[in-house]
Amino acid sequence: MTFWNKVIAITWKDWLSEMRTREVVSSVLVFTLLVILIFTLAFGADRELMTTVAPGILWATFAFAGVLSFSRSFVPEKEHGCLEGLMAAPISREVIYAGKGLSSLLFMLIVEAIALPAFAFFSNVPVLSPQIILVTFVTTVGFVAVGTLFSALSANTRAREMVLPVLFLPIVIPILISAIKVSELALTGEPWSNLFTWFQIIGAFDLVFLAVSYLVFDFVIVE
Amino acid sequence: MTAKQGPPSTPPAIRTEGLTKVFGSRMALRGINLEVQQGQSLVIFGPNGAGKTTLIKILATITNPSSGTFSVDGLDVKNHPEDVRRRIGIVTHQTFLYGNLTAYENLEFYSRMFDVPGRKERIHELAEQLGMTYRLHDRVATLSRGMQQRFSIARALLHKPSVMLLDEPETGLDQEALAILWKALPGENERKRTIILATHNLERGLELGDRLVILDRGKIVYDGLREVMDLRNLEEVYRNATGANN
Numbered sequence: 001m002t003f004w005n006k007v008i009a010i011t012w013k014d015w016l017s018e019m020r021t022r023e024v025v026s027s028v029l030v031f032t033l034l035v036i037l038i039f040t041l042a043f044g045a046d047r048e049l050m051t052t053v054a055p056g057i058l059w060a061t062f063a064f065a066g067v068l069s070f071s072r073s074f075v076p077e078k079e080h081g082c083l084e085g086l087m088a089a090p091i092s093r094e095v096i097y098a099g100k101g102l103s104s105l106l107f108m109l110i111v112e113a114i115a116l117p118a119f120a121f122f123s124n125v126p127v128l129s130p131q132i133i134l135v136t137f138v139t140t141v142g143f144v145a146v147g148t149l150f151s152a153l154s155a156n157t158r159a160r161e162m163v164l165p166v167l168f169l170p171i172v173i174p175i176l177i178s179a180i181k182v183s184e185l186a187l188t189g190e191p192w193s194n195l196f197t198w199f200q201i202i203g204a205f206d207l208v209f210l211a212v213s214y215l216v217f218d219f220v221i222v223e
Numbered sequence: 224m225t226a227k228q229g230p231p232s233t234p235p236a237i238r239t240e241g242l243t244k245v246f247g248s249r250m251a252l253r254g255i256n257l258e259v260q261q262g263q264s265l266v267i268f269g270p271n272g273a274g275k276t277t278l279i280k281i282l283a284t285i286t287n288p289s290s291g292t293f294s295v296d297g298l299d300v301k302n303h304p305e306d307v308r309r310r311i312g313i314v315t316h317q318t319f320l321y322g323n324l325t326a327y328e329n330l331e332f333y334s335r336m337f338d339v340p341g342r343k344e345r346i347h348e349l350a351e352q353l354g355m356t357y358r359l360h361d362r363v364a365t366l367s368r369g370m371q372q373r374f375s376i377a378r379a380l381l382h383k384p385s386v387m388l389l390d391e392p393e394t395g396l397d398q399e400a401l402a403i404l405w406k407a408l409p410g411e412n413e414r415k416r417t418i419i420l421a422t423h424n425l426e427r428g429l430e431l432g433d434r435l436v437i438l439d440r441g442k443i444v445y446d447g448l449r450e451v452m453d454l455r456n457l458e459e460v461y462r463n464a465t466g467a468n469n
Contacts, residue, residue: 009335017323020362076321080371085319085378088283089336090305222287 003098006091010099011106017076024107028069032115035061040122047124054125055183059176062136063143065111066172067165070147073104074155083155083221097217101148108140131186131195138199139179142206146171149213153220175205234297236261236386236417237282241291244277244441251277253441254291259434261296261385262415266432266449268425270465274441275421276315279390282419283313295386309337312384314404316394318375322364326355326374329363330381337382349377353403369397376404389420393427405431425457439465 018024039057043050077083077100086096116136120127147168154163178198185195235258242255252274259265269275280286282293284304293300295307313319320329327346334342350356353373363371373396379387387408393401408418408431422428428435435452437445437460444464452460 006336009332013321013324013328013332016328017321020323076323079322081315081317081319082321084280084283084285084315084317085333086336087285088308088311088313088319089333090308090338091336092305222285 003092003095006095007098007102010086010096011102014076014100014103015106018103018107024069024072025110027072028065028107029111029114031068032061032065032111033118035064036115036119036122040119044123050123051125051187054119054123054127054187055180057123058119058127058183059139059180061115062108062112062140063169063172063176065115066108066140066143066147067168069104069107069111070151070168071154071161071164073100073148073151078155087221093218093221094214096221097148097152097214100152101144104148104151105140105144108144109137112136112140125187127183127187129186131192132183135179135182135186135195135199135202138202138206139175142175142202142209143172145206145209145213149209149217149220152217171209175202178202178205233261234294235259236263237293237295237419239282239291239293242278242281242288242293243290244274244281244286245289251441252281252288255441255443257436257443257446259417259419262417263434264418264420264432265434265436266428267419267421267436267438268423268428268461269421269438270423272440273438273465275438276390277441278438279313279315279388279419279421282386283311283388284308285313309382310385311388312379312382312386313388313390314376314379314392315390316392318363318371319378320363320371320374323362325360325362326350326366326377327359329374330377333378334381339381345381346377349380352407353377353400369400372396373400373403376400376407380407384416386417386419389418389422391422392420393422393424425461426454429454429457437461437464 036057043053074083077086116127119125150164150167154160154167157163178201182195182198237257237259239255239257242252243250244252255278267275267278277286281288284300284307295310298306300307324332330346331342334345339345347356350359353376355370355373358366358370363374392404396404409416420428420431429449429452433449435445435447435449435457436443445460
């Protein structure tokens with residue numbers, strides 16, 4: 001089987017497991033919707049203020065939703081030693097990284113696909129623009145590139161829930177700021193050309209962290 | 224003292240050269256040199272913390288040695304890690320099975336990982352062999368510990384490995400499951416399967432092994448053939464080598 005067939009087999013296994021328990025998607029979705037609801041209730045009355053703070057609310061919510069999602073990513077692998085079972089299989093460690101990363105990307109995109117329209121509905125801010133949808137996708141790829149690596153790293157530690165945000169959030173600051181900027185400019189009706197620089201930063205971040213995480217994953221999961 | 228047997232032309236099933244493993248300031252393995260011939264059953268005894276599990280994990284490529292290397296069927300693990308893994312099956316006290324998936328889904332997943340041809344037939348064949356066909360489509364989390372361990376044996380045998388690593392497999396296995404495991408171990412291929420068993424159980428080890436090794440504080444302190452040993456002798460050798468009662 002090729003690299004991608006095995007990656008898809010890992011993702012399919014995670015998807016099947018998630019469909020049985022709905023542990024990740026439902027808990028992250030409830031968290032995301034609650035945060036959105038709280039902020040829109042707090043600022044929603046003032047349309048102008050809401051438009052100003054919307055990008056920050058959106059991306060703070062997605063960043064913390066990512067932390068919540070990644071903190072669960074390697075938990076099933078640690079139960080009953082399944083990660084060791086995977087490591088004993090004739091696949092490269094990169095297959096494990098790509099498979100787990102693809103699962104996390106899928107779960108995050110499902111949450112965001114529900115959260116974005118919900119945010120638009122509650123806040124009455126037009127966040128369903130092509131620019132914001134695209135920046136959500138590329139920023140999530142960056143989140144997943146970093147989050148999957150740190151999720152594997154923190155899975156071996158006792159204080160997993162503490163370690164992951166401490167490692168993850170400082171690293172994703174560059175794409176978090178870029179995503180907020182893109183969203184801000186998109187909401188003020190700026191053309192695509194004015195967003196290009198920020199997209200470039202996010203794209204470069206994604207490429208660098210996908211490559212670095214892919215290369216160092218072996219050292220992270222092997223004791 | 225090193226015991227060898229088998230034709231010299233074929234590469235040994237496993238050859239380790241100076242394997243060491245350091246955890247922080249603790250040295251778990253101190254230069255392990257072993258040569259296990261094709262079809263040989265090697266039993267590793269040793270007290271807790273002797274390094275048995277660490278050695279099994281290194282041979283299964285689950286963890287890397289701090290220094291030294293090893294080869295399986297003449298294939299060096301550094302240059303051919305995936306070919307080495309393809310030749311190895313492992314059973315430990317952990318099942319390596321996902322609780323939210325059914326036993327069948329677990330076995331199908333692992334057979335995809337190991338590129339097992341005729342997956343469906345192979346899974347049913349093993350389930351039948353283990354007497355577990357009737358629970359094949361139940362979620363693993365709903366199965367008893369003993370049943371999970373039986374499916375764990377099936378998982379390890381899926382790809383017909385030429386080398387089987389067993390780390391304290393008695394844990395969680397009932398007598399029937401143990402009997403099935405011992406029956407399945409010798410191998411389904413023309414070639415006899417090589418077995419490395421780490422255990423505390425001197426009696427069981429003596430029954431299964433044709434070569435016995437005692438590991439203490441990360442070093443091999445005894446290595447000899449089974450044929451010159453009975454249980455009383457082994458107990459004495461074990462006591463003298465490790466300073467511990469089994």
